[in-house]
Amino acid sequence: MNAPVFCEGIQHFGEKWLDFDTQAASPVIAAGQHGIADSSDSSAVYQTLLAADALRYLTLQVTGSKGSGHPGGYASSAEAHASLMMLGHTNIVTEVGHHAPGFYSSMFLDTSLEEMGIRTVADMMARFREKHGLLGHLSGAIPGLLAPAGPLGQGQHFAMAGALLHPGKLFPVTIGDGGMGEPYVLNSMMHFNTAYPEVTNFLPVLVWNGYSQEHHSMVSRMTNDEMVAYWKGHGFKNVVLVDAKEFDDTHQELPYVDSTQFSLGQRLAFTKAVLQGVDKASQSALNGTLTVFIIKQLKGAGVHTVGAKSHNLYPADTLDQPHIIAGLQRRALPPEAWQIVRDNLSRAGGGAAVKTVVTETELDIVAMPKLAMTEFKQGDKAVPATAMGALVAQMGKADPRYVVTNADGNEASAMKNINDALKVRHPTVDPLYNQEPNGQVYEPLNEDACAGLAAGLALFGSRSIWLSYESFAINGWPIIQTVTQAMAELRRKTPSIVCMFTAGALEQGRNGWTHQRPEIENFFAAMMRNGNVFPLFPCDANAMQVAYEYATDSVNKGMVIIASKSPLPVYMTLAESKQAMVNGAATIYESATGAGATVVFAVTGDMVLLPVFKAKDQLEAQGYRVRIVAAVNPRALYRPTDVAWDTVSQPDNGFMDDDHFNALFDGDALIAVSGGPSAPLEPVLLRTRAPKRDTFCWKRGETTASADEIMAFNGITAEAMTARVNALLK
Template identity: 25%
Template sequence: MVYLAGPGHGGPALVAAGYLEGTYSEVYPRVGQDERGLRQLFRQFSAPGGIPSHVSVTTPGSIHEGGELGYVLVHAFGAVMDNPDLIALAVVGDGEAETAPLEGSWKGISFLNPERDGAVLPILHLNGAKISGPTVLARKDPGEVRALLTGHGYEVIEVEGDDLPGMHHRFAAALAHAWGKIRAIQAAARGGEWDGSRPRWPLIILRTPKGWTGPESVDGVRVTGTWRSHQVPLSGVKGNEEHLRVLETWLRSYRPEELFDDDGAPTAIVRSANPDGALRMSANLHANGGLLTRDLDVPDFRDYAIAVSHPGAGRAESTRKLGELMRDLYRDNPDRFRLFCPDETNSNRLGAVFEASDRGFAERTDPDDVGISRNGRVMEVLSEHNCHGWLEGYTLTGRHGWFATYEAFAMVSASQTVQHAKWLEEAEKIPWRAKVPSLNILLTSTAWRNDHNGFSHQGPGLIQNVITQRGTVGRVYFPPDANCLLSVADHCLRSRSYLNLVVIDKQPQLQWLPIEQAIDHCARGAGVWSWAGTDDGSADPDIVLACAGDVVTMETVAAAAILREHLPHFRTRVVNVVDLMTLTRRKDHPHGMDETRFKELFTDHVDVVFAFHGYPGAVHQLVHGRPDADRFRVRGFIEEGTTTTPFDMVVRNRASRYHLVMDALNNARRTPPGASDLKAWCQQRLAEHETYVIEHLEDMPDIREWVLGDWADQG
């Protein structure tokens, strides 16, 4: 059993339990089981150089940061998928139960398979209050709460009271009943006695007073049973003798003399309650999932490559190739790989996975359903919170997967992305934490190509969140075509303890690089596409045209082609960036280019017109500290959008090929003959576009069907 503490400041209980089990002293020898160790245990709590008041990455036995509020159940469900022997006991605080993610996560039992998966035992702890007021579920009629959870499909077990030791006995009986019910469900399913219907899994509602066993009143004001006990009930112990007396009385009520010997070590009766080794919850191997991680059996991604005779000659839906790779990952890894996607697997062109697995679903199915069964392992639920959280629990316990979603809707679960990154960042500092499979996020249906949707579907904000994470964790990739996507995906699947964000659209797009060149390009993270520009390397170019992102890469290459055609002696260098973090300085990120490499690509004095998939400020942030960083002129998404054509999106955001050509001419080291005429021509083309798209409801044919000419040589 692994324990997940949802309530925020529940750290003391789990740290204390780990200490009494002996695990804490094993992983932190300085906190020994003696008086000196006890003092260290107490002094480090919520103090500089110590540990948080939350159940955090520093707490043995934990995979969940208590206080994230809303994610405890999704982490629990993810932890038990393909983990048949594990029970995840998840305590849900009644304040936490008011959050949207938690409200949506009760439905996790609709996706568990008792033959193959473990079980989740939720404990909804209703103690009546949050920081400064009552909680909704605690004030509801108990029958309504019971009906709510019964309606979700649970067998509700209720425990209530404030009497000791009666509550301990009743709660122990409730746990025993729940455990027995779980094991009976699993035994029937695994013994061939299951009819295939969704089991009614147990859930415990625990009602206790807020601040139970603490001081009933302080300074004549009631504390126990009120919101006041959520705070520090005795804030004046350093200078108020009465507060100090009440505190001593309170602490002595736990009878420490029965629990610790004269040396400060737990007594024999305390130690006798502890299981051995990894059976201790604080030593559970699933809570240090890197110890259980097995490498994926990853097929050779080269086998899925698209043949590219020359750059930009043909189109393909790049994510389909990733779907084919995932299909074979499912076949070759039936117990340690899953795709999590909010009802968009086919839409995102990943549907090849259904050749290997159905969608998992434990509720009833209808004859009209396609690819849905209780044995399915493709996880689709229309909730980014569930998909993201399930994958977190899945990877933290040692398995591998992807979360794929529409780009704009990744912001729904952005807080989870940030919190998971923080967990990985802190785990990096803790030597006993083994590295876990990376959290891989695929963003598709991007801002630039939501043709039939609208402004609500146009938002690349998650990129901003990830680039601000520490370099030990954050990775952002913009593969420009299918072969680069395959190379990047292979790297992500094999990596450990990273947050990998991969951004590429699902629509048909030009393909640029043969597979071996794609591999080399992705390994470098960025490179000069000599076949796209007119720079032969003998002298500095007049302008550098840089790009990161599939659509803006096409616009950049098209801009370079226009300049080549109209101004053949104007020297352009085209630089494509796959690994966004290579733009940073090496001291800021391990992927950052050294100064020599950066100069080879961007020079140290030529202006750079940079077409970027996301918000322009991201590039400015990343190149800060580079030589003459002000020479970078970035075009990207500037919150202009609507339901419109693909090319109109780049026009509205001033990132079209024509805008890039004009930027290049305006910022070049020299003004070539014919520059004014070319800028006028670009303005004319933009005016023609505006008229055409309104009249014909599609882009102009020469834009819509544009490919790079046969003159493009691989070089």
């Protein structure tokens, strides 16, 4: 037959395999079917192997077209990935960003990439690793793909979030044996299973190929029994392992073997074992048993080389090179096989993934409720964290899917009111600790598990919030960064990922420097320029409530609230806070009189305002006029050209214009003050016209008896500020 149109660009075609006309006379997934009916059927096995080789071929040719990309790791998973698709389980995620070419190949074969104009293999090669094309690592913006993957050790969070939101659907997640070395992969699944024992409809698929990126993997020396025990030790009741070595008829010496070197009969026997194993594991997971499927096969099986050397291509590894040509010729299929594979995979799961997977539609969630805020009186003291906790409780009562996560514990952060209302999810009922099996508060002592579940739920369309001590947020932040970047390019709306970090450095005096790590605020500040990341610094309990509502009612953004858990003065009304949150900043104090120079304090934070107001008193006594401006939403204080706002999904172009900015920050001297690092105040320092300026901010931690003492250790005192103003202006 002539090659189908979608095959345009394929450089090598092969001959029909033995028994092709019998076993591949027609697609085993008929039109209207969801998947193969019988995993032991010989035609189903045969056509699954065709699909696996088609995926390998495309993976190698596409990466070879750019002399760039990663074919080897995915190649060792091909039979497992093909089996999942042929069985109709197409809500597949991965923690291995290096498997991107294989996942893109699967989306090409099921026709999903036609949504972005990729209709032929030539199109796919042209768009691979190009701007507005197929990213080097997985992106959830690619039609049919559920989630991003770049940093290792994150994909399991997306699978668990999908399983929680969609009972009855299977969410497989492929995991590399190199990625298993990440500290939290199995740990996070164990925690999740403790809190949600009934949610087992996610299926880790371990790709155990013996190698990581540049050497043998750290689990390569394990025996099969040891690997099974390892997973069972993390709570998995059913471990289904298929080892290619058991089917080897070519006498390969290594413990990890390449099944593509077997005779066709043994290749089919291995594929049958994988297909049946995946089917068994899938049914087990869907029926209430925590299950893992493990495929053990040499890295690089079926591509240009094997082992760690197959991991990635270099500029010299192009399609005209003999070793790439040889690899493609070994996997080349006849045109008839390509059509069979296309027919099967475009029908699997009920149709192309772009039309059927759960992330291709917006999840139906309850409308944002009207939150009953408490109007704290100006001049009184209130605890910002507690004020927000009351709203979190309301949100959880209104939205049954809402999940609150906190590894450090809500009570320790002055948010016991959250636990009182929503309950800590734990199988042990204990009223003393607000524990109930169906609670909405997820509190494993693992920042990655907490951040991961919250981020996964938000990406998959449901509201959540991750709460943490600021000092330990760095342990969960990587997946938040991944998800905010993914949200920036989504083709649909999804609730923002909302975080609130408290117990900042100024509140951690006696705990010492291990608990005084506000430097992460510089990370948030750098991400403001990404376009959809908003660090929020409410100056009091009223602004805190407004910040929570502002963040929770937004979409496709990373919202990070930083506030204290101590009683602090109230400076703004709720109405003033709402206006300030939209504008970016507001004046919370201005001298009524004074004949001297004007000093402007631009401040991010709440507790750090205490020495600022003391400095105000000293300066006014010397005749200065003082204006104190709370920069509650510094992203809005940038110029539009400073931020990539117009490159992101659901863009926000709310930036303060020059007239309003100058009205706030014009003065003879501007003093930027932060209880953390200075980077969040960059937009103010970039735009201010004040001829004199300086910064007071965090330097390093120390064990101290009070917030005043730790601020003094860092030079953040009223006396230092007053002296600096005098040095600048006199």
